[in-house]
Structures are given as structure tokens and as C-alpha cells.
Amino acid sequence: MKRIHILIFLIAVSSLVGCKAKQVTDTRQQPMELYLCIGQSNMAGRATVEAQDKDSLDNVFLYTGNEDKPWEKAANPLNKYSTVRKSMKMQKLSPSSGFAKEMAKISSGTQIGLIVNAKGGTSIEEWEPGDTLYNEAVNQAKKAMKYGVLKGVIWHQGEANVGKYDKYMPKIKALIEALRSDLNAPNLPFVAGQLSADKPQRVNFNTMILELPNQVENTGVVTTENTKTIDKTHFDSKSQRVLGKRYAEEMVKLISKN
Missing domain, CATH: 1.20.5 (Single alpha-helices involved in coiled-coils or other helix-helix interfaces)
Known part of the structure; x- marks a missing residue:
């Protein structure tokens, strides 16, 4: 007995x-506030991961795309699980790191989930709805959304389009509209970033992108004033951290409107 x-x-x-x-x-x-981080090389990250950037981010998780272990504690480089990225050695510090760190502080204990799916050297035409880069980003986001609510998108792209900046606005408007439709989030906040001002031909692009909030509801733009680059294109580590914080501040403004 x-x-x-x-x-x-x-x-x-x-x-x-x-x-x-x-x-x-x-x-x-669970639950998590999810953010999709897409664009070209500056969003993939080309800045050095310095000592202060090497620890995992508190209360921030990175989507791996692995069914057995879909999330891990977020640690740089954050574009490591991009399904479209270039070689791993090219993935370094991006604004998504500073962005997530700031959002975690602001969210007061709510867990932050990042879906980072950038690829260097890409034009906005390669991100058109229906093409590979767009489809991969949407597919990753949809899978990640099983674990939380998609709260916004941060986008840094444009270096490949400065020569035809006057044709950019209709294309980014189409991209935002498609993301909101395919991800079933009609008011999904979308924050874009200016380019570095190191090259004169980017001035027109940077002026043009500032008009995005006037063209599309619930969008914002991050300026790149007082930032520096390592090669006249890619932001240095300090500037990536600054931009990340600016992305977070702009995102919070948009979320508070909803």
C-alpha cells in the first residue's frame, strides 16, 4: 500500500x-509586442558591435524562425536570422538594437519581440509587394505573430534609390499599404529613416522622405542630423544607437495615437 x-x-x-x-x-x-525591422544595409547593420552592445538586451527577444526554438534572448547582430541576408560576417550593429532597448524601457515590463529581415544593397523595387524580399518579411512576421501582437515597422532603405528619389514616394506608399493589408493591421505604425547626409545627392531624398507623414497616415520619419558614418554611407556605432532611440521615440508617438 x-x-x-x-x-x-x-x-x-x-x-x-x-x-x-x-x-x-x-x-x-508571451505576450510580446512585436516589431518588424526591414530595409537595406544600415538596417542589417554595418557598424562595429562595441563592448556596450555585446550583452543580450533585457526583456527583448529575437525571432529565429526555428519551430523548435522560435525565440531567443536578443543579442547583436540582430539580422543574423534574416532569411534574405548577405554573409553572416557582414551583419553588425543596426538601429534595431537601440530601438528595442528603448522600447523595452518604455513598455514597463512588456516583452519586446523583434523580427529582423533586412538585406544590404537592395532597392525599394526589390521590396515591392509580391517579390521575394517582401514575401519573406511578411511570412516571418506572420509566423512570429503567433506569439504576440505586431505593433509597428521600422524601415531604413534608400541609398540604392537616391538617383530616382522623385519616384520613391509612390513606391513606399504602396509598400506600407500592402504590409498593412497582408498583416491585417490597417493602422500599423511605420517609421522610415533619412539617409546619411555625407553625399550631396542624398539631400533631395532626405527632403522628400520628410513628406511621408503628410502622404500616409500613422507614419513617421527619423532624421539623421548629428550622426556620423564609417564610409560616407553606413552609420557608426554611436550613430546607430542614436538612430535606434529616435526610431523608438517616433514609434511611441504613433502608437499613442491609436
């Missing part, structure tokens, strides 16, 4: 431990 009682006790304890373990896992992963 004692053996039966002991066996029942052990089964009950085992069941309780298993239940608690599952609860811990669920608590770590």
Missing part, C-alpha cells in the same frame, strides 16, 4: 513540476 501511495505522490510532483516549467516558458515568450 505504501508503494502505491509513494508512486501516486511522485506522479503528482512530476506533473506539477512539468506544469510549472511550461508556465515559465510561456511567461518568457
Whole structure:
């Protein structure tokens, strides 16, 4: 009789431990505020990951795309799981790091989930709805949305389009409209970034992109004033952190309107 009682006790304890373990896992992963980070090389990150950027981000998780382990504690480089990226050695510090760190502070304990799917050297034409880069970003976002609510998109792209800046606005408007439709989020906040001002031909692009909020509801633009680059195109580490914070500040403004 004692053996039966002991066996029942052990089964009950085992069941309780298993239940608690599952609860811990669920608590770590859910619910999350999700953000999609897309664009070309500056969003993929080309700045050095300095000592202060090497630790994992508190309360921030990175979507891996792996069914067995879909999320991990976010640590740079954040574009490592992009399904369209260039070689791993090219993925470094991007604004998504500073953005997530700031959003985690602002969100007061709510977990932040990043879906980072950028690719360097790409034009906005390559991000057109229906093409590979767009489809991959949407597919990754949809899979990640099983674990939380998509709260916004941050976008940094344009270096490949400065020569035809006057044709850019209709294309980014189409991109935003398609993302909102395909991700079933009609008012999804979308924040774009200016380019570095190191080259004169980017002035027209940077002026043009400032008009985005007047053209599309619930969008914002991050300026690049007082930033520096490592090669007249890619922002240095300090500037990436500054831009990340600016993206967060602009995102919070948009979210507060909804």
C-alpha cells in the first residue's frame, strides 16, 4: 500500500513540476509586442558591435524562425536570422538594437519581440509587394505573430534609390499599404529613416522622405542630423544607437495615437 501511495505522490510532483516549467516558458515568450525591422544595409547593420552592445538586451527577444526554438534572448547582430541576408560576417550593429532597448524601457515590463529581415544593397523595387524580399518579411512576421501582437515597422532603405528619389514616394506608399493589408493591421505604425547626409545627392531624398507623414497616415520619419558614418554611407556605432532611440521615440508617438 505504501508503494502505491509513494508512486501516486511522485506522479503528482512530476506533473506539477512539468506544469510549472511550461508556465515559465510561456511567461518568457508571451505576450510580446512585436516589431518588424526591414530595409537595406544600415538596417542589417554595418557598424562595429562595441563592448556596450555585446550583452543580450533585457526583456527583448529575437525571432529565429526555428519551430523548435522560435525565440531567443536578443543579442547583436540582430539580422543574423534574416532569411534574405548577405554573409553572416557582414551583419553588425543596426538601429534595431537601440530601438528595442528603448522600447523595452518604455513598455514597463512588456516583452519586446523583434523580427529582423533586412538585406544590404537592395532597392525599394526589390521590396515591392509580391517579390521575394517582401514575401519573406511578411511570412516571418506572420509566423512570429503567433506569439504576440505586431505593433509597428521600422524601415531604413534608400541609398540604392537616391538617383530616382522623385519616384520613391509612390513606391513606399504602396509598400506600407500592402504590409498593412497582408498583416491585417490597417493602422500599423511605420517609421522610415533619412539617409546619411555625407553625399550631396542624398539631400533631395532626405527632403522628400520628410513628406511621408503628410502622404500616409500613422507614419513617421527619423532624421539623421548629428550622426556620423564609417564610409560616407553606413552609420557608426554611436550613430546607430542614436538612430535606434529616435526610431523608438517616433514609434511611441504613433502608437499613442491609436
